[in-house]
Amino acid sequence: MKPVDRTIYLASKSPRRRELLRQIGIEFELLLSEKEVDESVLPDEGALDYVARVTRAKLDSAQQTMLLRQLPHRPILAADTTVVIDQLILGKPVDRDEALQMIQRLSGRTHQVLTSVAVALTMGVETEVWQITQQSDVSFAELSDAAIAAYCDTLEPYDKAGAYGIQGLASLFISNIVGSHSGIMGLPLFETAQLLEKAGVRIL
Template identity: 60%
Template sequence: MKPADQKIYLASKSPRRRELLRQIGVDFILLMLRDQGPRGPDVSEEMYAGEAPEDYVVRVTHEKAAAAWQILLARRLPQRTILAADTTVVLDGDILGKPAGRTEAVTMLQSLSGRTHQVLTSVVVHHDGEAQQLTQTSTVTFAALSDDMIRAYCATSEPYDKAGGYGIQGLASMFITDITGSHSGIMGLPLFETAQLLKQAGIKLL
């Protein structure tokens, strides 16, 4: 078992990020941010007018880490390193978020069919009151998808909690003809960049 000071807080609900952190041996405690409720979310994921996708993903991730730090202080939790991340899918300069339902998921996948898009994942590691941040960009090319294939995919549960309406680690892997960048970054946490930030914060990985 790792020493207590080697544990981090993970400010994310993503099961993919949990899996990826475990893959590189990071011991973590979940520090959940509120995404709804009477007082609203801890961090709004609304875009500002005219905000570029790169600026958006950097801002939202920074705000998640800052909100997690304030929760830690308010709850008087033991101070540990905090990791926050956000992933954005971009097509023709427009952000494709998580589809609200089947109709939106079908429309997203139709727009991605036969095209190349970008996946931006920004990571913040907050340690000793200071935040270090990196953003990784990958490109993903989809094969041309038939309407039947899109409808069949959207009949599964896979598209609905993922930016862009697909999961590279699941059934959608059969749609993808080419990737440039980080496979783990497309999943939601670029492991090389994350490892560098954690090492800077004093987290021993190997």
């Protein structure tokens, strides 16, 4: 199937995802529905199932918005990132105390960052969906209480899963990563490019 043009819809508010798409030359328009997707974790839901489900919900919501607004049919990309340690899903901290607790838990240990990416393409009455979830291991050095407190006094922790972003000050905490640097930022570019090519978006 072929999209109408090389511009895609991005169903994400994340400035990091916008930067990463621009990095690989993808043109996009934001497509955000008025109704927020519920990102609550279901009872007994594992992290892989959770991040894939939330991503698909974001994709479905954006697709409905495209159809309701009668917008040109283009590939739609949605993504979600979660941080996991001890089988505990760490979302975005609601306040400083929660940010402190999250960074203290990550200090001196290795955790996982899961980013699920989904792309949908609607042509006529048919819709195809491609989805993949990428996992990276991230190791934090042992952090002092003073360093954790100073970090949580900045604005960085409060709009990011796990209370940190690899592209900011928290990069000073990370001793090792195994996986995808861009995936930890919120959009694994290797996997994203594969999905977009399946939807007919040529990158190179």
